[in-house]
Amino acid sequence: xxxxxxxxxxxxxxxxxxxxxxxxxxxxxxxxxxxxxxxxxxxxxxxxxxxxxxxxxxxxxxxxxxxxxxxxxxxxxxxxxxxxxxxxxxxxxxxxxxxxxxxxxxxxxxxxxxxxxxxxxxxxxxxxxxxxxxxxxxxxxxxxxxxxxxxxxxxxxxxxxxxxxxxxxxxxxxxxxxxxxxxxxxxxxxxxxxxxxxxxxxxxxxxxxxxxxxxxxxxxxxxxxxxxxxxxxxxxxxxxxxxxxxxxxxxxxxxxxxxxxxxxxxxxxxxxxxxxxxxxxxxxxxxxxxxxxxxxxxxxxxxxxxxxxxxxxxxxxxxxxxxxxxxxxxxxxxxxxxxxxxxxxxxxxxxxxxxxxxxxxxxxxxxxxxxxxxxxxxxxxxxxxxxxxxxxxxxxxxxxxxxxxxxxxxxxxxxxxxxxxxxxxxxxxxxxxxxxxxxxxxxxxxxxxxxxxxxxxxxxxxxxxxxxxxxxxxxxxxxxxxxxx
Amino acid sequence: xxxxxxxxxxxxxxxxxxxxxxxxxxxxxxxxxxxxxxxxxxxxxxxxxxxxxxxxxxxxxxxxxxxxxxxxxxxxxxxxxxxxxxxxxxxxxxxxxxxxx
Numbered sequence: 001x002x003x004x005x006x007x008x009x010x011x012x013x014x015x016x017x018x019x020x021x022x023x024x025x026x027x028x029x030x031x032x033x034x035x036x037x038x039x040x041x042x043x044x045x046x047x048x049x050x051x052x053x054x055x056x057x058x059x060x061x062x063x064x065x066x067x068x069x070x071x072x073x074x075x076x077x078x079x080x081x082x083x084x085x086x087x088x089x090x091x092x093x094x095x096x097x098x099x100x101x102x103x104x105x106x107x108x109x110x111x112x113x114x115x116x117x118x119x120x121x122x123x124x125x126x127x128x129x130x131x132x133x134x135x136x137x138x139x140x141x142x143x144x145x146x147x148x149x150x151x152x153x154x155x156x157x158x159x160x161x162x163x164x165x166x167x168x169x170x171x172x173x174x175x176x177x178x179x180x181x182x183x184x185x186x187x188x189x190x191x192x193x194x195x196x197x198x199x200x201x202x203x204x205x206x207x208x209x210x211x212x213x214x215x216x217x218x219x220x221x222x223x224x225x226x227x228x229x230x231x232x233x234x235x236x237x238x239x240x241x242x243x244x245x246x247x248x249x250x251x252x253x254x255x256x257x258x259x260x261x262x263x264x265x266x267x268x269x270x271x272x273x274x275x276x277x278x279x280x281x282x283x284x285x286x287x288x289x290x291x292x293x294x295x296x297x298x299x300x301x302x303x304x305x306x307x308x309x310x311x312x313x314x315x316x317x318x319x320x321x322x323x324x325x326x327x328x329x330x331x332x333x334x335x336x337x338x339x340x341x342x343x344x345x346x347x348x349x350x351x352x353x354x355x356x357x358x359x360x361x362x363x364x365x366x367x368x369x370x371x372x373x374x375x376x377x378x379x380x381x382x383x384x385x386x387x388x389x390x391x392x393x394x395x396x397x398x399x400x401x402x403x404x405x406x407x408x409x410x411x412x413x414x415x416x417x418x419x420x421x422x423x424x425x426x427x428x429x430x431x432x433x434x435x436x437x438x439x440x441x442x443x444x445x446x447x448x449x450x451x452x453x454x455x456x457x458x459x460x461x462x463x464x465x466x467x468x469x470x471x472x473x474x475x476x477x478x479x480x481x482x483x484x485x
Numbered sequence: 486x487x488x489x490x491x492x493x494x495x496x497x498x499x500x501x502x503x504x505x506x507x508x509x510x511x512x513x514x515x516x517x518x519x520x521x522x523x524x525x526x527x528x529x530x531x532x533x534x535x536x537x538x539x540x541x542x543x544x545x546x547x548x549x550x551x552x553x554x555x556x557x558x559x560x561x562x563x564x565x566x567x568x569x570x571x572x573x574x575x576x577x578x579x580x581x582x583x584x585x586x
Contacts, residue, residue, distance in 0.1 A: 126547050133554045141563050144568070153569045154581045160562050161517055165508055167558075168524035171551055172501055175528045177542070179494075179535035184543050226586045297584075 004408055005062045005069045006342040007047060008077060009121075012114045015041050019107035026103070034103050035092035036450065038110060039085050046081040049074070065185050066124035069481040075326060075475060076120035076251045079333065083244045084113040086337045088286035089454040091236040094344045098234065099148055108145075112138040119248045123259065125174045125184045125209075128252055132170070132216065135248055136163045139241065143233040155232025162225040166215035173208025176201050186260035194263040194478050206264055209256060216249030217307045219330060220281040227288070230300030231353075243333050250310060250329065254322060257314065258483040265317065268405075274315035275411045280306030282418035289425045295343055295353050298425060299336070302379060305418060306332060312415055316397040316408070319477065319485040324393035326476035327469065331378065331386030334461030338374040341454060342368050346445065348364055355429060359436035369433045371455050378462050380426040381419055386465035391419065391474070493534035494551035514566050514576040518559075525555050 015038060022034055061068040087109060095102045115134030140163065144156025174184075180202040183184040184190040196202040215222040230238050257265050264270055285305025292298040313325035346361060347353045348366060362369040378387035395412055402408040447455070465472060500523055505522025529548045536544030570576050 126524065126543075126550055129547075130550055130554065131560070137554075137561055140558075140565060144565055147568055150572055151583050153565070153572055154583055155580065156513065157569050160565055161508070161514070161521070164518070164521040164558060164562065165524075166505070167554075168501075168521055168528065171525060171528040172531065174547070175497075175531040178544055178547070179531060179539070182539055182541055185545065231584050331541055461523050 002060055005060055005067060005121075008049065008118045009114055011041070012110060012117060013047055016110035016114065018105055019110060021119050023103040028375060031102050031347070032092060032095040035088045035095070035106050038106055038219055038408045039088050042081055042085045042110075042113075046078060046085065047206075049078055049081070061123065063124075063127075063227065065187055066127045067118075067121050068123035069121055071253065071475075071479045072251065074477050075325075076247065077117050079247060079330065080113055080116040080120065080244060081350060083240070083247070083333055083337070084116075086333075086454065086457070087236055087244070089450060090239055090337070090341050090344050093341065093448070093451055094234060094236050097143060097348070101145075105142070105145055105236075108138050108142050109236070112142065112244065113241065116244055116248045120251050122252065122255065123186045125178065128168075128256070129171065129174060130250065132212070132248070133167060134165065135245060136216075139163075139237070139245060142237040142240070143229055145237065146234050149232075151232035152234065153232075155229045158225055158232075159229045159442050162215065163223075166212045166222065169208045173205045173210075173212065175461065176205030177209065178229060180205065189260045190262060191355070193261050197263055203264065204268045210253075212361060213249050213253045213256065214277070214314040217246050217253065217310070218304050219277055219307050219311060220284050220304070223284065223304045223307075226304055227297050227300040231294055233299040235296070235340055235344040238299075239337055239344075242299065242336050242340070243329075246303065246307060246310075247329050247333075250314075250325065253314065254325070254483065258322070258485065259260065259485045262484070271315070271317065271405065272407060274311065274317075278308050278311035278315050279411050279414040281311060282303070282415055284308075286418045286421040286425075290421070293354050293356075295347065295355050295358070295429070296430070299339060299343075302422070302425075303336070305422060306379075308418065309391060309415065312394045312398050313412065315411065316394075316401050317485075318397055318401060320400060320479040321394070321397035322480035322485060323476040323481060324390065324397050326479060327393055327465075327473050328390035330388045330472045330476075331465045332464070334458045334465065335375050335378040335385075335387055338360025338371050338455065338458035338462065339379070340428075341451070341458070342372045342375070345447070345451060354461070355432045356436065358429065358432045360442050361433050363442055363444075365447065367447070367452075367455060368445065372433055373430050374459060374462055376426040376429050378466070384463075384466045387460050388470050389466055391415075393469075490534060490538040493538075494531060497527045497531040497534070500524075500530065512578050514569075514578060516563055517578070518566065522555065522559070523550060 059069055098105055101156040112135055115131050118131035122131050140160050143159050144153050146152035178184055180196055180199055181192050218226040282305055285301050289298050289301035310325050347357045378385035381387045381391040398408050398412045491523050504520045504524035508517050511517050529551055532544040
């Protein structure tokens with residue numbers, strides 16, 4: 001047993017506690033700057049983990065194999081650290097609208113990050129359950145943090161009921177899997193699972209666990225919560241839900257599918273199930289996004305569609321497919337956080353965050369207008385940005401499998417239809433930026449220097465991933481190969 | 486009559502189904518939340534009985550984790566429902582309508 005593998009997680013937890021304690025001594029008007037202290041600390045941890053040496057990038061497993069620090073875990077830990085750093089920038093910009101307890105808000109973001117880091121390393125059903133609940137329960141509070149706002153509370157209650165329902169399903173699934181096989185550890189389960197592929201109770205258990213994970217990634221038919229929660233939650237929380245919580249769902253999905261139950265996954269019925277869920281999720285998200293006027297709700301539906309695109313790669317069940325999933329998540333990180341940052345800054349005083357609130361942004365702040373355009377164009381999948389290359393890789397992975405099973409061709413066609421539909425609503429947003437009639441407010445928007453830095457990081461990320469994809473794709477392929485594909 | 490594993494599992498499935506029905510059919514948030522706890526406890530019962538009949542302790546340890554997490558969830562959840570009640574003077578799901586298409 002090697003508990004020093006958890007150094008990174010323990011550091012992040014300690015940071016959360018320090019932020020809570022700092023609240024006692026910090027004068028009220030300076031509390032919003034705690035975010036920058038947290039950003040500095042997390043950036044330090046990220047740099048240490050990239051340096052390739054020291055305790056934060058050790059390989060191996062601890063606690064009888066329940067905690068694994070392999071290639072997949074390390075990739076996602078860096079991803080989550082980066083996501084939390086960028087979300088804290090948005091939170092600092094947003095701090096004026098949080099009536100009380102801004103340092104609790106920051107520390108809850110850090111605690112959710114700790115849950116995601118544990119999830120990245122989870123190699124055991126007990127670990128999976130506890131880490132996913134750490135994320136979800138923290139998000140109940142984060143979603144309803146604007147207590148004075150009815151929408152925020154409603155979003156919190158909806159997330160609470162549906163989240164608790166999905167975790168009840170997941171716990172029951174874990175009980176059935178453990179009852180039939182007698183193993184909680186993923187690696188040991190993989191060894192005994194082939195004898196249980198015929199057992200109905202075991203398959204039901206796997207299915208129920210996948211229900212819980214499907215809720216986290218907002219895949220059809222467990223997506224009902226997403227639009228309301230995205231709309232009602234404070235913008236930094238929405239941003240963290242869109243990227244952190246979804247990526248945590250995907251890392252656990254990859255882990256369960258490829259480490260714990262590879263024998264179940266390769267049955268034709270299961271492949272069909274993945275293909276159908278992926279296709280319906282893409283169509284549902286894109287079609288429902290069409291009539292939306294609220295920008296956050298629109299991005300909520302768009303995030304459902306993106307969960308569908310990501311499932312394309314999972315459904316391909318190949319190394320290329322999983323590498324494409326990791327690459328797509330990296331591109332999605334910069335794109336979606338750039339979009340939410342613009343929403344947090346521009347729509348401060350607009351009731352209901354309607355798209356029309358973006359009118360005249362190209363005159364008010366050309367930089368923000370350009371950022372929003374880039375984000376929408378990348379989400380729609382136009383070359384040469386990150387979103388295009390990600391979709392290209394996902395489709396390529398699916399088409400490669402088409403020779404073995406023709407259902408994959410139908411799936412690729414569905415995804416293309418989804419992309420074409422999505423062009424309409426993404427360009428609707430761009431049109432509001434540049435070609436809207438009679439903008440009501442033309443006062444220029446002053447950007448704080450951290451916000452400018454944040455915007456430039458996101459723009460650089462979107463272009464860098466699109467132009468030099470191999471910098472992320474090569475490590476992603478190595479990770480996918482380490483999953484045994 | 487000898488009470489075996491299948492009897493415990495039947496009770497557990499019944500409890501789970503009752504909880505699910507409660508969440509779907511009841512309209513009061515507190516009652517829905519109680520039904521959710523019932524579902525979690527159905528899973529706990531299944532884990533403990535598997536543990537007893539397979540002579541392995543992992544399941545009982547997992548139950549402790551589940552009880553702890555459920556307690557945290559209830560603490561946050563009830564606080565949220567109370568906050569909503571103060572704002573809206575109602576704990577019915579039909580009143581959660583401030584966000585529509």
